[in-house]
Amino acid sequence: MIADGRILAVHTGRIERLANAGRGGEGLSTAYRKTPENGPVQVGPLGITTDVQANRKVHGGPEKAVYGYPISGYAGWRAEFADIADRFVPGAMGENLVIAGQDEASLCIGDIIRSGSVTLQIAQIREPCSTFAAIIGTSRVVKAMTRSGRCGWYYRVLEAGMLAPGDSHDVIERPNPDWPICRFTPIAAGRAGRTDELEALSTLPGLTLAWQVRMAQALATQRA
Numbered sequence: 001m002i003a004d005g006r007i008l009a010v011h012t013g014r015i016e017r018l019a020n021a022g023r024g025g026e027g028l029s030t031a032y033r034k035t036p037e038n039g040p041v042q043v044g045p046l047g048i049t050t051d052v053q054a055n056r057k058v059h060g061g062p063e064k065a066v067y068g069y070p071i072s073g074y075a076g077w078r079a080e081f082a083d084i085a086d087r088f089v090p091g092a093m094g095e096n097l098v099i100a101g102q103d104e105a106s107l108c109i110g111d112i113i114r115s116g117s118v119t120l121q122i123a124q125i126r127e128p129c130s131t132f133a134a135i136i137g138t139s140r141v142v143k144a145m146t147r148s149g150r151c152g153w154y155y156r157v158l159e160a161g162m163l164a165p166g167d168s169h170d171v172i173e174r175p176n177p178d179w180p181i182c183r184f185t186p187i188a189a190g191r192a193g194r195t196d197e198l199e200a201l202s203t204l205p206g207l208t209l210a211w212q213v214r215m216a217q218a219l220a221t222q223r224a
Contacts, residue, residue, distance in 0.1 A: 146189050
């Protein structure tokens with residue numbers, strides 16, 4: 001084992017309609033809001049089987065099967081948005097797994113994680129969206145997530161099985177020790193990225209193909 005953590009909570013969601021949200025305030029259908037699961041859940045290639053995504057074009061799929069967020073990240077949100085600090089509680093990011101003992105600085109892109117009988121791999125970061133802003137109640141959080149890197153991460157499922165609150169979240173393989181998530185986030189936001197870094201990311205093991213292509217495009221632009 002390379003690094004150990006723990007799953008504090010498991011969340012799943014159902015589609016609901018948010019009034020006065022979305023473009024023009026016409027309402028928004030989303031499964032962003034999630035509720036805690038008290039016992040084991042089944043995890044398959046597309047995520048927790050009892051979890052739902054409303055917009056499959058941008059959410060869900062094998063490369064965004066499960067969303068993890070560190071419990072430690074919430075302190076930063078409460079400090080930055082003191083006027084609405086009570087809104088930043090576990091689940092506020094729409095995460096499936098609340099993780100203790102690990103964060104964007106201690107986990108790396110491509111890390112392979114063992115939890116319960118499930119094997120996961122960190123495939124990419126989470127990018128902020130308008131639904132996040134609608135749930136929290138201010139568009140300020142969108143830029144704040146990009147700026148701060150308090151984004152959490154998406155997993156792909158390498159081995160299906162069961163996991164539950166209280167299970168370990170152990171890194172069992174680390175193909176990219178030089179690429180903690182916090183190193184990747186500013187590059188993904190377009191604020192950094194040397195030629196050698198973009199070259200590495202364009203073929204980085206475990207990073208999604210979509211992000212590899214984006215890094216290759218950034219590299220081509222930089223060279224031009």
